[in-house]
Amino acid sequence: MTTVTNPAAPAPAPAAAGPPGWSVVTRVGSVPAGRRRLRYAAGRVIVYLFMVWVTVTVVFALPRLLPGDPLESRTDINGSMSPERHAALTATYHLDRPLVTQYRTYLTGLVHGDFGVSIARDVPVGTLLRQTMPWTLLLVGAAIVLSSAVGFAAGTGAAWKRGGRTDRELLIGMTVLNAVPEYVLAVVLLIVFVAVIPVAPIGGGATPFTQSYGILWKMQDVGRHLALPVFALSLGMMATKFLLVRNTTVGELGQEYMVAARAKGLSPRRMRYRHAGRNVLLPFVTVVGLQVAFAAGGALFVETVFAYPGVASIMLPAVNQLDFPVIEATFTILAVTVLTANLVVDLLYARLDPRVATA
Amino acid sequence: MNGGQRTIGWIGLGILAAFAAVALASSWIPHDPSHLFRGQYLRPPSRHHLLGTNQIGQDLASQMLEGARYSLLVALMAGAGALVIGTTVGLVAGWCRGWVDTAVMRTVDLLLALPRLPLLLLLGLYVGRDTPSVALVIALLFWPATARAVRSQVLTLRRRNHVRAAIGFGAGSLHIVCRHLVPALAPILTTQFLLASGRAVSLEAGLAFLGVGDPNRMSWGAIMQQARSTPGLFYGPAWFWWMLPPILAIVLVLLGMTFLTVSLDHRFNRQLSRHVPGAA
Numbered sequence: 249m250t251t252v253t254n255p256a257a258p259a260p261a262p263a264a265a266g267p268p269g270w271s272v273v274t275r276v277g278s279v280p281a282g283r284r285r286l287r288y289a290a291g292r293v294i295v296y297l298f299m300v301w302v303t304v305t306v307v308f309a310l311p312r313l314l315p316g317d318p319l320e321s322r323t324d325i326n327g328s329m330s331p332e333r334h335a336a337l338t339a340t341y342h343l344d345r346p347l348v349t350q351y352r353t354y355l356t357g358l359v360h361g362d363f364g365v366s367i368a369r370d371v372p373v374g375t376l377l378r379q380t381m382p383w384t385l386l387l388v389g390a391a392i393v394l395s396s397a398v399g400f401a402a403g404t405g406a407a408w409k410r411g412g413r414t415d416r417e418l419l420i421g422m423t424v425l426n427a428v429p430e431y432v433l434a435v436v437l438l439i440v441f442v443a444v445i446p447v448a449p450i451g452g453g454a455t456p457f458t459q460s461y462g463i464l465w466k467m468q469d470v471g472r473h474l475a476l477p478v479f480a481l482s483l484g485m486m487a488t489k490f491l492l493v494r495n496t497t498v499g500e501l502g503q504e505y506m507v508a509a510r511a512k513g514l515s516p517r518r519m520r521y522r523h524a525g526r527n528v529l530l531p532f533v534t535v536v537g538l539q540v541a542f543a544a545g546g547a548l549f550v551e552t553v554f555a556y557p558g559v560a561s562i563m564l565p566a567v568n569q570l571d572f573p574v575i576e577a578t579f580t581i582l583a584v585t586v587l588t589a590n591l592v593v594d595l596l597y598a599r600l601d602p603r604v605a606t607a
Numbered sequence: 608m609n610g611g612q613r614t615i616g617w618i619g620l621g622i623l624a625a626f627a628a629v630a631l632a633s634s635w636i637p638h639d640p641s642h643l644f645r646g647q648y649l650r651p652p653s654r655h656h657l658l659g660t661n662q663i664g665q666d667l668a669s670q671m672l673e674g675a676r677y678s679l680l681v682a683l684m685a686g687a688g689a690l691v692i693g694t695t696v697g698l699v700a701g702w703c704r705g706w707v708d709t710a711v712m713r714t715v716d717l718l719l720a721l722p723r724l725p726l727l728l729l730l731g732l733y734v735g736r737d738t739p740s741v742a743l744v745i746a747l748l749f750w751p752a753t754a755r756a757v758r759s760q761v762l763t764l765r766r767r768n769h770v771r772a773a774i775g776f777g778a779g780s781l782h783i784v785c786r787h788l789v790p791a792l793a794p795i796l797t798t799q800f801l802l803a804s805g806r807a808v809s810l811e812a813g814l815a816f817l818g819v820g821d822p823n824r825m826s827w828g829a830i831m832q833q834a835r836s837t838p839g840l841f842y843g844p845a846w847f848w849w850m851l852p853p854i855l856a857i858v859l860v861l862l863g864m865t866f867l868t869v870s871l872d873h874r875f876n877r878q879l880s881r882h883v884p885g886a887a
Contacts, residue, residue, distance in 0.1 A: 264785075299717065303746070306729075307729070309731055310729050310730075311729070311732065314732055314733055317829070423865060423869065424865070425864040426865075427805065427861045427862055427864075428858055428861060428862075429809040429812070429813060429857070429861070431813055431816055431831075432809075432854055432857055433810075434856060435831070435850060435852065435854055438841060439846060439850070439851070440839070442841050443841040443842075443846055450841060466764070538719075540721075541721065541722040541723070543725055544722045544724075544725070545722050545724030545725060548724060548725070548726075548817065549724075549813060549816070549817065552816075552817055552835075553728060553835065563725075564728075564817060564819070567728050567729075567732060567819065568819070569817070570732075575729075579725055579729065582722055582725055583721065583725070584720060586721065586722050589785060
């Protein structure tokens with residue numbers, strides 16, 4: 249931030265300065281701003297599609313390049329399997345086909361939303377995903393919303409009262425939280441709220457055998473099970489966002505447009521959110537987007553600690569058993585979600601700050 | 608504030624030095640970490656077993672010491688690996704500029720955007736789960752951050768007068784890089800190394816915690832994994848000497864690295880702002 253530009257500040261009646269529709273943006277270069285923005289968006293989407301293809305291919309190729317046999321997970325108790333049965337199963341899962349054919353089948357399936365059948369569990373992957381995906385989405389979504397709201401509010405608040413006691417304490421606390429991995433936080437929460445003060449359920453997504461209970465009770469039950477995992481996943485992300493927002497806001501508060509805003513006699517609330525906050529939003533949105541990737545990884549840990557019935561419960565066994573279809577499906581969905589989040593951030597960024605697309 | 612930063616730095620250094628000393632004192636490990644003491648299952652801390660025993664009668668204090676050595680080893684190897692790759696790439700990108708720079712930085716952006724942990728799981732399958740492989744995979748995932756920091760630093764350095772003077776005297780690229788750039792980059796490289804090592808510690812423990820680490824090593828993460836997969840752990844007292852020590856160890860090492868990084872960062876930034884008016 250070198251200039252005093254503030255997109256949030258009310259424009260000083262541009263119509264008076266030139267012909268109707270005059271603005272700085274349209275005069276940069278010869279191409280109109282609208283088309284520049286469109287070109288920017290199209291470029292982002294093309295890169296995105298390319299990345300999705302690369303990811304899908306890597307996810308297909310990497311596990312298949314490994315030594316190991318996914319059918320090992322299907323051996324009986326004696327750990328043996330007759331050659332005929334092995335051959336039959338190999339044929340069932342198309343593992344005898346050439347890689348190119350397997351790749352084509354895989355891509356066709358993906359386009360149709362068909363992820364194949366799990367080798368280790370002999371269940372369609374779609375069924376497994378329907379059982380686990382909603383839990384992970386609930387957990388990750390709640391954690392991102394919670395950490396963003398608290399991180400942003402606390403960050404601007406601390407910057408507003410910078411140098412004060414609360415600011416210093418928050419700064420130290422958040423720096424510590426930022427350094428601690430989420431599985432450590434999860435176990436600490438488990439120790440505190442399950443072992444020492446038993447107030448929370450030890451794990452799982454909901455209490456089993458409660459089908460006959462009312463909807464309100466069920467929602468409450470899900471919430472109770474969700475609380476600790478969400479905290480474990482949010483705290484680290486919240487700390488990262490707090491530090492970013494606090495430091496960026498401190499920088500913005502020293503800018504000249506803030507002096508102008510104060511001179512105009514604007515209320516502190518307006519200055520804090522509409523002027524300083526608006527400019528902090530840019531780096532903030534970037535970090536929120538990047539944290540989707542982080543949350544997706546962190547959810548694996550947190551779900552494992554709390555035995556949460558999310559995607560980790562099928563993903564980690566699949567990795568150990570070389571269950572190709574499940575590996576492919578879970579990793580592809582994860583990677584595509586993250587890439588999509590990044591695309592959304594890029595496009596949103598251009599909307600928040602038109603200079604990105606037009607410069 | 609200044610004194611506070613310095614104190615924090617010394618605390619961090621002290622913590623790290625203590626762990627390094629413990630890790631190096633290899634002959635001091637009281638028992639073989641994998642030896643099974645028959646009949647002494649889940650014993651609380653005592654004179655014979657300083658941190659008690661686990662569910663199959665292994666001495667937890669010995670496992671913790673073994674784990675310290677392993678964690679710090681992985682941290683050093685992965686941190687150094689990420690540093691070497693990141694510095695080389697960053698130097699090349701910042702020095703050559705042009706299409707090399709564009710290509711390299713696009714790759715860096717791409718790698719930074721991908722979800723690391725799942726990628727680590729997949730790559731770990733492919734490369735293997737022994738110690739050097741784990742370190743290598745972590746290094747392969749964490750060099751982009753270093754590369755980006757080094758590149759931006761090189762871009763400002765090459766405009767400095769002494770570098771321009773060297774170019775004017777006809778110095779070769781290699782000479783300038785080794786003689787002028789690398790020494791000036793030392794502060795950034797130090798903090799980047801600490802950052803990468805910290806991430807390596809937490810990721811290595813995390814992998815073992817998920818049960819996909821080196822199966823032949825008794826790391827902190829592996830101790831946590833065994834404790835976590837014991838049913839009813841949190842309904843008894845055993846978590847106190849079984850789960851808590853590895854957690855405290857990980858947190859302490861990470862805090863030590865963070866404190867040291869914060870303090871060094873502060874110090875280097877001050878130096879920078881003194882030499883270059885307007886920087887920082």
